[in-house]
Amino acid sequence: MFQQESDRKSAISIREAYKTYEGGVEALRGVSLEIPSGKVTALLGRSGCGKTTLLNLCGAMDFPSSGIVEIAGQITDKLDDAQLTALRRREIGFVFQFFQLLPSLTALENVELPLLLAGARNTEATALERLRWVELEGKANSLPTQLSGGQMQRVAIARALVHDPRILVADEPTGNLDTASGDVVLALIRRAASELGTAVVMATHSAEAAAIADTRVRMRDGRIESVVQ
Numbered sequence: 001m002f003q004q005e006s007d008r009k010s011a012i013s014i015r016e017a018y019k020t021y022e023g024g025v026e027a028l029r030g031v032s033l034e035i036p037s038g039k040v041t042a043l044l045g046r047s048g049c050g051k052t053t054l055l056n057l058c059g060a061m062d063f064p065s066s067g068i069v070e071i072a073g074q075i076t077d078k079l080d081d082a083q084l085t086a087l088r089r090r091e092i093g094f095v096f097q098f099f100q101l102l103p104s105l106t107a108l109e110n111v112e113l114p115l116l117l118a119g120a121r122n123t124e125a126t127a128l129e130r131l132r133w134v135e136l137e138g139k140a141n142s143l144p145t146q147l148s149g150g151q152m153q154r155v156a157i158a159r160a161l162v163h164d165p166r167i168l169v170a171d172e173p174t175g176n177l178d179t180a181s182g183d184v185v186l187a188l189i190r191r192a193a194s195e196l197g198t199a200v201v202m203a204t205h206s207a208e209a210a211a212i213a214d215t216r217v218r219m220r221d222g223r224i225e226s227v228v229q
C-alpha cells in the first residue's frame with residue numbers, strides 16, 4: 001500500500017538497471033532509484049562512476065542493457081521511436097554543462113524552439129514568459145555570444161522548462177560557471193522543483209550544487225553507495 005503510494009509520486013523509477021557499453025565497460029551494475037516530483041535529486045561520485053550514463057537513462061536518451069526504466073509511467077525500452085520522441089518532447093527538459101544553445105538564434109528563439117518542434121501555439125508569448133521567469137526578458141533579442149556563461153545557462157534552463165516538462169535532467173549544470181553565476185543557476189533549478197513541481201535529477205561534482213538537493217545519491221563503480229535525504 002505505502003509502496004504504491006510512493007511509486008505514484010515518482011516521475012522516474014529505475015529498477016535493477018545494468019548498462020554495459022560496447023567494448024565491455026560495465027557503467028551501471030544494478031541501480032535502483034526513485035526520482036520524485038517536486039524534489040532535486042543529486043547524483044554524486046568521482047569521474048567515471050556512471051552519473052551521465054544514469055542521466056541518459058533518466059532522459060530516455062539511452063536504454064539499460066537489463067532492468068527497467070519507467071518515465072512518467074512508461075517503460076522506455078518498450079516504446080517505438082515516435083513514442084520516445086513524444087516522451088522526450090513532452091515530459092523531459094535537458095540542461096548540459098556547455099549550454100548547447102544554437103549560436104545563430106536569439107535567446108528568445110532558442111527558448112521557443114522546443115515549442116515550435118512540438119507544434120505548439122502562442123510559442124513566442126510562452127517563451128517570453130519563461131525568459132521572464134529566469135529574469136532575462138531584457139536579453140530576448142541577444143545572441144548567445146552576447147551573453148555571459150551564467151546568462152547562457154539561464155536561457156538553457158528557460159528552454160528546458162518552456163514546455164512544462166515533468167522532469168528536468170541536468171548534467172553538471174554549473175560545471176562551466178563561476179561561483180556567483182552557478183549560485184543563480186542553482187537557485188533556478190531549486191525553484192523549478194519547488195514552484196513548478198518538476199522532478200529534477202542532476203549530476204554534479206560541486207558541493208554547492210549538492211547542497212541544494214533534497215536527496216544526495218552517491219555512486220561508485222556503477223553502483224549506488226549511499227542515499228542521503
Ligand SMILES: Nc1ncnc2c1ncn2[C@@H]1O[C@H](COP(=O)(O)OP(=O)(O)OP(=O)(O)O)[C@@H](O)[C@H]1O
Nearest residue numbers: 021022023025027046047048049050051052053054
Ligand atoms: N558511449 C560510451 N561507450 C563506452 N564506454 C562509455 C561510454 N560512455 C561512458 N562510458 C564509460 O562508462 C563509465 C561511466 O561513464 P559516465 O560518463 O557515466 O561517468 P560519469 O560519472 O558521468 O563521469 P564524469 O564525472 O567524468 O562525467 C566510464 O568508464 C566511461 O568511460
Ligand SMILES: [Mg+2]
Nearest residue numbers: 051052053203
Ligand atoms: Mg558525466
